[in-house]
Amino acid sequence: EVQLVESGGDLVQPGRSLRLSCKASGFTFDDYAMHWVRQPPGKGLEWVSGINWNSGTISYAASVKGRFTISRDNAKNSLYLQMNSLRREDTAFYYCTKDSNAAPGGRFGNWGQGTLVTVSS
Amino acid sequence: ESVLTQSPATLSLSPGESATLSCRASQSVGTYLTWYQQKPGRAPRLLIYDASTRATGIPPRFSGSGSGTDFTLTISSLEPEDFAVYYCQQRSDNWPPVFTFGGGTKVEI
Numbered sequence: 001e002v003q004l005v006e007s008g009g010d011l012v013q014p015g016r017s018l019r020l021s022c023k024a025s026g027f028t029f030d031d032y033a034m035h036w037v038r039q040p041p042g043k044g045l046e047w048v049s050g051i052n053w054n055s056g057t058i059s060y061a062a063s064v065k066g067r068f069t070i071s072r073d074n075a076k077n078s079l080y081l082q083m084n085s086l087r088r089e090d091t092a093f094y095y096c097t098k099d100s101n102a103a104p105g106g107r108f109g110n111w112g113q114g115t116l117v118t119v120s121s
Numbered sequence: 122e123s124v125l126t127q128s129p130a131t132l133s134l135s136p137g138e139s140a141t142l143s144c145r146a147s148q149s150v151g152t153y154l155t156w157y158q159q160k161p162g163r164a165p166r167l168l169i170y171d172a173s174t175r176a177t178g179i180p181p182r183f184s185g186s187g188s189g190t191d192f193t194l195t196i197s198s199l200e201p202e203d204f205a206v207y208y209c210q211q212r213s214d215n216w217p218p219v220f221t222f223g224g225g226t227k228v229e230i
Binding site: 046047050062 | 122155157159164165166167170176208210216217218219220221222223224225
């Protein structure tokens with residue numbers, strides 16, 4: 001059974017940094033691209049970033065480009081999101097999701113339970 | 122970058138009725154259009170991909186259609202568990218791709 005477990009969400013002040021982690025199990029992690037998708041409480045979904053199986057292809061939403069960095073460690077079956085210069089509008093549940101392909105561009109068939117990031121002073 | 126517009130924002134229906142949800146793209150996306158269902162407090166669930174292919178385990182009352190810029194998700198006879206928010210999603214043509222979600226349609230009793 002595919003499992004994705006996010007961690008690292010917290011209350012953080014504007015301008016500070018935070019690192020999210022996603023631990024994957026139940027599938028061959030380095031066969032698939034991975035993504036982060038976020039959802040402000042009570043609002044819709046926003047794709048944040050994606051990474052292919054070997055970290056050779058990475059993309060970001062315009063709203064986070066230059067501030068967030070996605071990475072993965074295939075030896076640890078883990079996906080990460082380093083978030084710098086956080087803004088109040090980054091407040092959201094952050095979901096880790098598995099692509100159906102090794103390169104980003106397939107469907108998001110498996111999702112974690114989400115971790116909440118709150119940016120507030 | 123293509124924008125996805127979903128309509129209506131809210132659909133009020135009764136169990137047993139049929140639901141028709143619309144997703145319109147500002148630029149052609151071919152058949153790369155995906156639908157997700159989300160219930161309160163839960164992560165989204167994949168329903169339909171490539172505009173019309175049901176994901177594993179999705180019952181046949183869910184069907185998707187369309188291509189280019191106009192897409193439809195139809196739920197033929199609503200079950201109580203179908204009342205939820207539905208999102209469409211597209212992938213850009215450029216590389217590496219970026220992904221966009223529509224604003225969602227809430228199907229309520």
